[in-house]
Amino acid sequence: MTTTAPGTVPAIEFRDVVKRFGDHTVLDGLSFSVPRGQRVTLIGPSGSGKTTILRLLMTLEELSDGLILIDGDPYTYEYLGQKWAPVPEKRRREVRKRVGMVFQQFNLFPNMTVLENIIEAPMHVLGLSKHEAVQRAEQLLEKVGMPEKRDARCTDLSGGQQQRVAIARALAMDPEILLLDEVTSALDPEIVADVLAVLRDVAQTTDITMLLVTHEMQFAREVSDRVLMFDHGRIIEEADPETMFTAPSHPRTQEFLKAVLG
Amino acid sequence: MSDIWNWERAWEVLPDLLAGLRITVLATVVGMVIASLLGLALALVGRAPNRWVTVPVKFVVDFVRSTPLLVQLVFVYLLSPPEIPGLAIGCVVLGVHYATYMSEVYRAGIDAVPPGQWEAATALNLPRARTWRAVILPQAVRKTLPGLGNYAISMFKETPFLFAIQVVEMFAEAQSFGANTFSYVEPLTMVGLLFLLVSYPTSLLVRRMEIRLA
Ligand SMILES: Nc1ncnc2c1ncn2[C@@H]1O[C@H](COP(=O)(O)OP(=O)(O)O)[C@@H](O)[C@H]1O
Ligand SMILES: [Mg+2]
Numbered sequence: 001m002t003t004t005a006p007g008t009v010p011a012i013e014f015r016d017v018v019k020r021f022g023d024h025t026v027l028d029g030l031s032f033s034v035p036r037g038q039r040v041t042l043i044g045p046s047g048s049g050k051t052t053i054l055r056l057l058m059t060l061e062e063l064s065d066g067l068i069l070i071d072g073d074p075y076t077y078e079y080l081g082q083k084w085a086p087v088p089e090k091r092r093r094e095v096r097k098r099v100g101m102v103f104q105q106f107n108l109f110p111n112m113t114v115l116e117n118i119i120e121a122p123m124h125v126l127g128l129s130k131h132e133a134v135q136r137a138e139q140l141l142e143k144v145g146m147p148e149k150r151d152a153r154c155t156d157l158s159g160g161q162q163q164r165v166a167i168a169r170a171l172a173m174d175p176e177i178l179l180l181d182e183v184t185s186a187l188d189p190e191i192v193a194d195v196l197a198v199l200r201d202v203a204q205t206t207d208i209t210m211l212l213v214t215h216e217m218q219f220a221r222e223v224s225d226r227v228l229m230f231d232h233g234r235i236i237e238e239a240d241p242e243t244m245f246t247a248p249s250h251p252r253t254q255e256f257l258k259a260v261l262g
Numbered sequence: 263m264s265d266i267w268n269w270e271r272a273w274e275v276l277p278d279l280l281a282g283l284r285i286t287v288l289a290t291v292v293g294m295v296i297a298s299l300l301g302l303a304l305a306l307v308g309r310a311p312n313r314w315v316t317v318p319v320k321f322v323v324d325f326v327r328s329t330p331l332l333v334q335l336v337f338v339y340l341l342s343p344p345e346i347p348g349l350a351i352g353c354v355v356l357g358v359h360y361a362t363y364m365s366e367v368y369r370a371g372i373d374a375v376p377p378g379q380w381e382a383a384t385a386l387n388l389p390r391a392r393t394w395r396a397v398i399l400p401q402a403v404r405k406t407l408p409g410l411g412n413y414a415i416s417m418f419k420e421t422p423f424l425f426a427i428q429v430v431e432m433f434a435e436a437q438s439f440g441a442n443t444f445s446y447v448e449p450l451t452m453v454g455l456l457f458l459l460v461s462y463p464t465s466l467l468v469r470r471m472e473i474r475l476a
Contacts, residue, residue, distance in 0.1 A: 060381050096387050107382035111400040120396060121386035173386060 017066035044230030100175030140168035160191030282432030296357025301364025367409035371402035411468035
């Protein structure tokens, strides 16, 4: 079914993806792919469909038409016999294991401590022993700079701390693909830098494929390999960050960047 | 000594009333345990995607809610084999009756868990059952505690209905004392006081819980 040659199978592939909410079409036949290990930033005005793309990848939304493939594996629909059929939940889970997400609002589990948040899925999804899961969690807490908050209640943490825990929690699942949706937008300006520092470190020390939506253009420029400019659910421009941020060619992009960068 | 109120009689009936209070509290505790568990089960079944499941359950729930507890007690009592003690029947009927209310409390508690919690669980690929057990229910149940407390008080106050099915709880003790001595004022006043003594502090506790969990 996949036309790409082995070895060049993209980590993420959208094929003619359509997403409608009621009769409002948000994505109208979107196609793009992300090679393994690449960091791609999605930019574009609010409402252009960036969040919808990440949510489709996390199966938080059902697509209306088209195909999403992860490492060439069907994630949503597959061609069975003569017709398209939804991928059964069991196989979908197998594919979803490779994808992690960090949310704008952190979404930590408030009924658990920091450590419990991080070990929950490694234990109950990956089947790690408690000892292994705790070890992994402690390393990750070290990585995000919060080893001393191990046993804190999440509700006692600041927004920036919660987001760093959320990043650790996503990384604990050892994802191949990490989705980051405006992860600093809900934070006070003075702690945005801490969270970005953590993400920069993740970008430098892992080969995780990343799809990020951010308004932190400086950060996007540093970490991404490619930038996609969206407008009304379409990619209107695609370039490396240098070109995109210094010499965008589409007038909509120029207008948008001018408004964002000031 | 007044004809209306006799302290001696009041003291005399107290041990009987306290024995009755034990039965009252026992019925309330067992009834609430049943109501909590069954109520949760009803709330979960009510969310099933299959209408063949949800519609009959909703019908039964509505039926139980819209008929009087006293009628349910007597009805079940008369239909049950005589070996089953009235207290057991009373606990079960109280439990089932209040389960239909508790299911609503759970439903509201579950709905109050923010969608982001479900989404985070999906993003971590947690299995459905684990999501319920580790993420959703602990947060939902916390929100249901005040509701549970309020229904416990309300059930406690409805236990005198058990009198109708031969359970000798506090009210029945007072009745029988009255029937034997022809004085009802002391025993019934004391029953009222004992109810107040238990339910008022409990309701204050529930209020505090509501404030703390809000
Ligand atoms: N659950 C939903 N129901 C209806 N419309 C939605 C829903 N989620 C998103 N949309 C609409 O989809 C469009 C794209 O939204 P979104 O993907 O959040 O854009 P962005 O993240 O780029 O700001 C918007 O017009 C938004 O109103
Ligand atoms: Mg968005």
